[in-house]
Amino acid sequence: MADLNLTRQECARRAEQVRLLEHHVRLDLRHAADPAEKTFESRSTVRFTATDDASWIDIVAQEIVSATLNGTALDVSGYDGARLPLPGLAPVNELVVHARCLYSRTGEGMHRFTDPSDGETYLYTHFEPTDSRRVFAVFEQPDLKCRFTFEVVADARWLIRSGQSEVSRREYDGLADVRFAPTPLQSSYVTAVAVGPYHLVTDLWSVDRAGGTRHEVPLGVMCRASMADHLDAEDILQVTKQGLRYFDELFGFPYPWGKYDQIFVPEYNIGAMENPGLVTFVESFVHRGQPTLPELASRAEVILHEMAHMWFGNLATMRWWDGLWLKESFADLMGYQASVEATGYTSGWTSFAIGRKQWAYTQDQLPTTHPIAADILDVEAAAQNFDGITYAKGAAVLKQLQAYVGRDRFDDGVRRYFAQHAYGSTELEDFLEPLSAASGRDLSIWAQAWLRTSGPSEISAEAREDRSEDVLVVRQATPETAGAAVDPRPHVFSVGVYTEKDAALQRTQLLRVGLDGPSVEARLDRAVRDSPDLVLPNDEDFTYAISRLDPGSQETAHRLLSTVPSEVSRALIWSALWNHTRDAQLCPVRFLETVRGQLITEGSSFLLQSVLAMARSAVHHFLQGDDQRRTATDLARLAHSRMTQTTGDVQLVWARALAWFGALTPDVAPLIQPLVTEDQPPPWLNVDHELRWSFVTALSATGARPRTLLAQDLRRDFTMSGQTSYDQALASLPESEAKAQAWHSLADASGAGLTNDRQRALIVGFGQPVSSDLTREYAEPYFDVLTTVWAQQSQTMASRFVSGMFPAPQASDDVTADDEPVVVMARDWLRRHDEAPAALRRGVVEGLDDVERTLRVRAAR
Template sequence: YPWGKYDQIFVPEYNLGAMENPGLVTFTESYVFRGAATDAQREGRANTILHEMAHMWFGDLVTMTWWADLWLKESFADYMGAHASVAATRFTDAWASFANRRKAWAYEQDQLPTTHPIVADIPDLEAAKLNFDGITYAKGASVLKQLVAFVGEDAFFAGARAYFRDHEFGNTTLDDLIVALEAASGRDVRAWSTAWLETTGMSTLTLDDERATLVQTDPRPHRLRVGLYALEDGSLVRSCGIDVDIVDERTPVELPDADLALINDGDLTYAKVRLDARSLKAVERALSTIDDALTRGLVWSALWNATRDGKLSAVRYLEIVRRHAPAERNVGILAGTLANAAFTINHFVADADREDARAMWLATVWEGLEGAEVGSGAQLAWARQVGSAAAYANGRAGEIRGILAGERPAPEGLSLDADLRWIWVRALATAGDLSADEIDEEKGRDDTMSGRIEHRAALAARPDAEVRREAWDQAWNDLSLTNDHLSATIEGFRAGGRRDLTASFDADYFARIRGAWENRSIEIARRLVGGLFPQTESLDLVDGWLEQNLDAPASLRRIVIERRDQLARDLYVRSVQ
């Protein structure tokens, strides 16, 4: 360790998750949990701590020459966060969480029109600020995992040690690392780099109907495994795995008969995976019976990607969640799956079916809360999702009010701490079931910095046209708002997806964003432009702005283009339901 001391400080209202200052790492104070926390939250915190510790070498002892090689610190630190969690902590399922959450971030970012190579072209510092994204972090870590498999773990770390020894307290480029890894492994790392670090996008991997050919779009070299699982007494049991090296668009394979054929079993490569028809039927029936958390995470990931792409109907996906999420043992996978299901209802379900879907989802998560193990992380995950669902459907408002008021017992073992209370309070406020005075009373219970932020969000969430107008005006015009108070105001304005309360501001958004970008700090401007982007029923407004603002700052256009792409996906997926 090169820095003599290692201190950690937790900072209020920190713009970053954490920062790897040599010998003194600064973290957002949200990592100091003031209430109940799930093991997934603790695992995430451990990952961040280890990520920042890895930066003492990757980024601090040896620093990239220019921002184009930002991955030389962030991708490596992201990889080491998961690797060290598995090797040195109780969070031995860290790679399952990575596959289900971090890689989902990478897949989403890599499908945007603004995607970029891991080794990126960075013309200026403003562009660099926007490249702290899912490509640089999660995709980079994903392909590093494949690089470790390609050169071997011992050779990878031997090459890394030589790299640090040769360049300590200096600056490097991609070529410096390639030289070190090739010397340690004897493998052609340069060709691997060209295929993975200097290209954009991802392959999609499928098996043909006869399972005789592995097909990939956007061909790249992959070293992967196809896992074969059989249904035995209603459970999916792994029978074997077949290792495959592929380069071309079509690769012949010989696979034993199986109910589930899972491409990329073990998560060795970076690619979207599609389940064939027989495999989909098998996981519909028995996904939650699979013993291995990583395998379940990969299946959930495949289902989510298919839903996002309009290849799996939202209704069918939600039915799989309803059937198997209550039995999910990994709370990180559970929380991610519940969040994806909620997103599906509010973005992908057809307009005519959304109200019924929201009511069904509230019933589902309430049943999940009642059926969860007493005092478990799963119970807390379901309770939080009750709050999310109740903001869109008010079928349980009476029970929630009663529990908050102490008139009804909370589920046994559930910690109704300040954080959970605010989630439920905000839900009731959004649905119009709490008055301003009642929200003020909740603030009296929790008159802390966090409580004041939540109080602001709940007040702004009330379904009243004048309340939403006031929140809109404050967001754009109140220069005294701190970062977190601004975010709370934005969240309140958007709460409940109430287009009847927000659609009148659509044109005003596009009239304001360029001025905000030019006159506000980059962090405030990013929150305004990204957070208040309107969920319009067509692309006309955003396309008009992009056409009329070709000379706008590239970083501003990037945010708008990304939000436009996300809106276009929502509209497309809804149209094919």
């Protein structure tokens, strides 16, 4: 395979030598509906200046048909599958590259999908970080911005879309040749094309400007035709309009990309992508069943995240991928902030506290953690860092920066940043400088403490050791992570003091704390100084730190957590208890007892969904044998009971929890079986396609749903989602044959016939814990095939295999890591493969750390 890596050093040199003038791309997709056609024609015409006589252009193609440079045929024999050398450059050049590029089934480049429901074909592109070169010849780096003009030839019946509006169309022989307006200056990785019989809903957003002018932005929402009945375009468009109004006012810079299309596409690799004028989203945001409020809120947050990128990332763009964190962290923060401040989805900070930040804490405790502002030497390293540090930790740290400098000053600095760097390429210092100017604070020390170091801070608050009851000592610790100690960071946050009254907790004081060393003292009010019942560090969630509850606060939380009035505060307490559990400081059985006792009256579907997911993880990973089965049965029966006694969102969350826990134990199959009976559905629960497949998969995992019935389930729902759900249910069966079939598909080094959606489904099904005895035999083969899979599959697919198929611990009793067979195998593999690609080694290191953590928690029970 061609070497697809690009280094920061060589790209920086190319940026000094080359300046792009214009770029025209013509894509001929006339044969896209023919599955026998594996390629499409791509023609790039690039005008650029050069100060050196040689460079290269990036192109990943099946074949370069021809190339000309300044009207002269270019020798393409030096093409290596990734780079086409460009010798003999003039001061001003015109390069034309005609290539045949491959359609993708893995979400990279030009993805092609055939809908099993109606046989229709759909195309869309995805290019981040460096896959535009899979579709056209391009200078593939973010700081070489250009004005791109796209021209697409395709079936005239199809919708043909790109980032800019259509300016001309010529139809002939059933084809349409569509040309789009040139883009403003932008990076190649955010260009986009979508083609197919997409369903389209249109609207318009407008704002009146000073001087009597009106700024209008045409809106479009698209999905597959077979999903049109499920498309909630009204809500999507409402959130879009609310977001455009919010960011227009907040950023003080008019939306710069003309139209605003949003398209929901099948088999997408990620959640969404911020292509200006044509934002792509994973199709799971189009709900075939009844969505919960958290799911609708999550979609709104992602819509607003991508919208924030229209300014931060697209208008002002990082120069290289070491700035990836800043664009993603900023957009992540803005997605939650805008949802709370501009839409009806006002529980965003609850989700942020208990969900998004938990991702960050988990990632930040791994041996592979890295500073937020990581040193990204090449594209392979960049691809590894689309992680919880880049997104969630960075967003949490920027939220802390808002508290540190003040919200108004932060917003003022952001507006200055856009005004100074519109359509340009920037470094971190370009962002910090206007913030420093707006706030009057030198942020270099802050940036060093927060952005150049790794590992989470830990904060705690408790009575002073001399037992003075009117003083709390607030402490921070920064444990050694990745072998390096971290100095105390500057924090601004609040400490909540809670007192029990009438069997409920009330917040009786909120202390604002500035902490820039190991500790600081905070004085309690006289009215609450007599032994507060619960002290919550980082109440209201301003900073990024793992909160440690003192023993008395833990005991109070076990009894009264559900009575805390604030949803965000309850989320923070649950997060603290979960981190105590993961860090082997709290017995998982005790955590699960708190779940059973405190969730019964919880009315927030946001908290229910997150805490029940934690509970499932605890049962799955930290309990074994009879303990696991018994606890899963108890929780499944609780879920069934609550499901029959509640309605709406809360009922649906409990119903899904029944499927989660039901997949861990065969003892509740009789409770689930009636829910999938076709002739007598329960009148008190809406069992839609999505929920029904959850129940079917749970039954399959415990052997209570045979293959013959699964085949009937597929015929009942012969759609893309139905097929992937069937694949997952089939792989879930506790049968040797089912595991062997799934393994063969997943471990096929070429990945032949394996789409990203099917891969995800098979991985989940294969790893069902009830089948652990059957999957144990695949531990050694897993380590045997790693390097082959990595060499022959795309990095995205191979990374998913490495992490998703990492073997579970095999020892049935509590053992030390040295005695666990999987640990021994993983350590041996790492020792023998010290020259393996860094991304592959990272996956194995993280899998090993997860197993070792599991063993620590089990041993601490």
